[in-house]
Amino acid sequence: MVRFENVGMRYGLGPEVLRDISFHLRPGSFHFLTGPTGAGKSSLLKLLALSHRPSRGLVTLFNKEVSSLDREDLPAMRRKIGVVYQDFRLLDHLSALENVALPLKIAGAKNSQIYQHVAELLEWVGLGRQVDAKPPTLSGGEKQRVAIARAVINRPQLLIADEPTGSMDAEMGLRLMYLFQELNKIGTTVVVATHDLELIKRFGNPVMYLKDGMLTTRAQDDLPAQFSKDPA
Amino acid sequence: MIQFFGKSAELQLEKDASTRYLPVVIAAMIFLAALSIGGLFALSNAISDWSETLTDNLTVEIAFDPAADLDKKVTDAVALLSATPGVANARPIEQDETLQLLEPFLGKNAALGGLPIPRLIEVIIAEDSAIDLAALNEKLTEAVPGARLDIHRPWLDKMVLLGRSIQFLAAGIMLLIGCVTVIIVIFAVRTGLIMHSEVIQVLHLIGARDNYIAEQFQNYFSRLSFLGALPGLIVAIIVMFIFNFLVGSLEASMLPPLSVGIEGVIALLLLPILVALLTRYTVRRVVLKSLRRMM
Numbered sequence: 001m002v003r004f005e006n007v008g009m010r011y012g013l014g015p016e017v018l019r020d021i022s023f024h025l026r027p028g029s030f031h032f033l034t035g036p037t038g039a040g041k042s043s044l045l046k047l048l049a050l051s052h053r054p055s056r057g058l059v060t061l062f063n064k065e066v067s068s069l070d071r072e073d074l075p076a077m078r079r080k081i082g083v084v085y086q087d088f089r090l091l092d093h094l095s096a097l098e099n100v101a102l103p104l105k106i107a108g109a110k111n112s113q114i115y116q117h118v119a120e121l122l123e124w125v126g127l128g129r130q131v132d133a134k135p136p137t138l139s140g141g142e143k144q145r146v147a148i149a150r151a152v153i154n155r156p157q158l159l160i161a162d163e164p165t166g167s168m169d170a171e172m173g174l175r176l177m178y179l180f181q182e183l184n185k186i187g188t189t190v191v192v193a194t195h196d197l198e199l200i201k202r203f204g205n206p207v208m209y210l211k212d213g214m215l216t217t218r219a220q221d222d223l224p225a226q227f228s229k230d231p232a
Numbered sequence: 233m234i235q236f237f238g239k240s241a242e243l244q245l246e247k248d249a250s251t252r253y254l255p256v257v258i259a260a261m262i263f264l265a266a267l268s269i270g271g272l273f274a275l276s277n278a279i280s281d282w283s284e285t286l287t288d289n290l291t292v293e294i295a296f297d298p299a300a301d302l303d304k305k306v307t308d309a310v311a312l313l314s315a316t317p318g319v320a321n322a323r324p325i326e327q328d329e330t331l332q333l334l335e336p337f338l339g340k341n342a343a344l345g346g347l348p349i350p351r352l353i354e355v356i357i358a359e360d361s362a363i364d365l366a367a368l369n370e371k372l373t374e375a376v377p378g379a380r381l382d383i384h385r386p387w388l389d390k391m392v393l394l395g396r397s398i399q400f401l402a403a404g405i406m407l408l409i410g411c412v413t414v415i416i417v418i419f420a421v422r423t424g425l426i427m428h429s430e431v432i433q434v435l436h437l438i439g440a441r442d443n444y445i446a447e448q449f450q451n452y453f454s455r456l457s458f459l460g461a462l463p464g465l466i467v468a469i470i471v472m473f474i475f476n477f478l479v480g481s482l483e484a485s486m487l488p489p490l491s492v493g494i495e496g497v498i499a500l501l502l503l504p505i506l507v508a509l510l511t512r513y514t515v516r517r518v519v520l521k522s523l524r525r526m527m
Contacts, residue, residue, distance in 0.1 A: 051436075075436075106435070
């Protein structure tokens with residue numbers, strides 16, 4: 001499903017923000033990605049989301065090596081990946097329903113199929129009454145749920161979430177994690193980047209720990225009690 | 233047409249303040265382009281008319297001589313010309329008619345009758361005939377002293393040269409207008425790409441192809457160009473009508489009426505469509521090139 005081999009990444013001519021990253025995610029697995037601020041979590045997620053290319057090393061997604069992909073192949077690959085951004089990245093002028101429908105519309109689905117499916121999904125994430133609401137009128141948690149619905153509407157094979165519970169209260173965060181678990185049970189590979197060590201310990205899934213651009217796999221017991229607020 | 237000009241649903245380019253004045257600029261460009269096209273076709277038609285009128289038409293000029301019997305000279309010249317094979321008709325132009333021809337230049341003046349005006353004979357050459365004009369001129373000068381055959385060619389050549397030069401100038405202006413329009417559109421599109429880079433990134437990451445994004449820019453800018461071109465064209469047509477009216481009221485036979493012909497009308501009507509297509513092509517190239525720089 002996902003394989004990184006000695007991957008390095010830098011922005012422009014700057015220093016490497018990821019160094020010698022190697023790991024393998026099996027289909028249907030559920031991993032947490034954690035580490036202190038500035039460790040490179042967002043950069044690693046950008047590589048997973050096909051938002052950036054690695055500076056070196058091999059990234060293989062769905063049995064295809066990313067650097068050998070033509071530009072024309074990228075949209076089809078991206079449709080297999082759902083991404084939940086920390087800052088939601090919803091389109092403010094579109095309603096919740098239209099935001100969630102966007103991946104299907106882009107993929108060329110028919111309107112009749114799109115809107116029934118989207119309405120059901122919004123109901124499932126608890127936003128059945130806010131289908132016509134626009135993001136600026138929604139709370140942080142509601143926006144997050146719209147973003148999640150948009151990420152999963154295409155039934156992605158890989159779901160990536162960057163701090164998905166950051167803007168929610170504890171109860172809503174838990175509900176969201178159960179939602180991810182349900183998606184994982186039906187075969188979706190899930191990677192959740194989070195600072196919330198309590199959440200990681202509670203769910204007990206494998207943890208990828210990033211520090212200073214280097215990745216290690218850690219058992220739950222090896223995680224720090226809390227992250228220092230100073231990245232240095 | 234709806235698909236062609238469809239709204240940019242996700243990018244909301246319609247709300248960009250930066251492109252709000254693009255139709256005004258396009259209108260000004262199309263106004264100038266339409267006038268250039270009008271001038272180009274009107275001149276082309278005028279040159280064509282002059283050539284057709286003068287190719288089979290000659291004038292014999294008999295110089296004014298107070299001591300000579302000009303009427304006899306005219307009669308002799310007409311007789312000689314009528315007897316020449318290839319001449320379809322030779323008609324003496326009466327003095328009143330000659331004075332009428334001079335009226336646009338000298339005005340209506342009773343004193344005109346006293347001017348030493350040469351006598352003229354209009355000669356029509358038969359179709360498909362080959363006359364040696366130099367030999368005819370020589371023969372005429374010998375038979376009628378003071379007579380000279382005017383074949384109009386030097387005058388016509390100069391007029392055609394002037395007309396062609398103005399046509400090239402008009403074509404150059406058209407090219408310049410096209411280039412400026414393309415440059416303005418490129419700047420507007422690049423601004424739009426920068427302003428909407430975040431949405432474009434989101435669209436890419438949820439699987440949008442470059443074409444999907446490019447189409448929204450194409451449709452929006454084509455619509456702006458088309459809607460800007462229409463008033464520009466309408467104002468230009470009104471200006472051309474006013475110009476034509478003014479020329480007509482001058483009663484000056486040297487200035488032909490502005491007749492663009494059917495080809496000119498078609499070219500003018502196609503102008504908004506052509507500018508929309510040019511914009512569409514330019515926008516597509518710019519957007520796709522810019523998107524290729526992103527992953």
